[in-house]
Amino acid sequence: NQANTWDKVDQYVTERLIPHDAVLEKVLFANHQAGLPAIDVTPNQGKLLNLLVQMKGAHRILEIGTLGGYSTIWMARALPADGQLITLELESLHAQVAQANITLAQLDGLITIRVGDALAQLAQMKEEGVPPFDFIFIDADKPNNPNYLKWALHFSHPGTVIIGDNVIRDGEVINENSQDPRVQGVRQFYDLLAEESRISATAIQTVGSKGYDGFVLGIVSS
Template sequence: MDTKIFSRVDKYISNLLAPEDKILTDIIKSLDTEGLPQHSVSSNQGKFLQVMMIACNAKRVLELGTLGGYSTIWLARALPHNGKVITIEADKHHGTVAQKNINNAGLSPKVDLRVGKALDILPQIIAESDEPFDMIFIDADKPPYVEYFDYALQLSRPGTIIICDNVIREGKVLDNNSKDEKVQGVQRLNKMLSENKRVTATILHSMGAKEYDGIAIAVVNRVKE
């Protein structure tokens, strides 16, 4: 099969259902001008996050891995007027670029950007949170994905949707002897999801404009009576 079909179909879906406005295209440009990697989700994935938010009536959203704020903007735009996204970014320069982009989008009242390593910030969020999150998007470094997921569960309620990006890694997850720490991190996560009784989970894999990869989606189960 001609693999160009994947990017053409990705574009077709994006034009139909997830068109980018100038704010979003400017963020993608800012990554190049500011020396950040082009590792944002695609516009179709941004729209997917919004669909998931509406499905769980999300008012409080947590994101791990902000980069330049592209996915953060998709998330913040699907919030109700009193909603909030807390987003965590380890890299100070990424954080500065993201904050500028969030301000340009007029979304700073809805976005609380925390700069620091997720494993340091998450215990602080647990200590200060009196309400659970409705959706959690994990898109930071891959080796501690299981630890991030454990924190996500502590910050959840039944019905919270937890989404983890890049869990197929061009099929490298099939290699049980992989020495790649990113692959090992998502292999641990995927196995944990298969055994964890607190969630119902699956993985959607896709070939998009950027790469062949997959996204894990877990819903926190109702408490059994």
């Protein structure tokens, strides 16, 4: 069937373009052992994030939604030695597992995990005067996507790249009557993007080992 083909093609691409990586494999194993849901990005999506961070030449990254730090590690590996990545996570177990994974990846010097509700953390970061980021990856609770986009704009400068994951949701995104608050959160996210003149964005549908979904990619202009 179709999903089986998507899975096999992901395997084909991964085998050819993404070198075997003992650290990342241990990270996924540690996440599994700790009972974390396997909702991390796929290896080829992780590599895409890594490439985008390199293309942007980003020094400062904000991630909303850490889980076990799989995407965090992919992005941080593209940072220069004086770079910084702040990642926000609600669940203390997820943050603990992520911290151990980050240590395994020898990236402690680049990554800070802030534990707690992301909206509260973002407000706190504003109080602290945390400077803007060059690259922002939104991948937490989807009903809050519109709020995360507002905060992303707060922590942006002209040229900041903003990525939002899981914005197609098996095509449910076009169902305006969806009862799923994640779908409605994503729909409001699109509406905000549409009316927000400070950001130019597109969305790409994707298929693969984790099904049919997609991501928004945007750049802040002013």
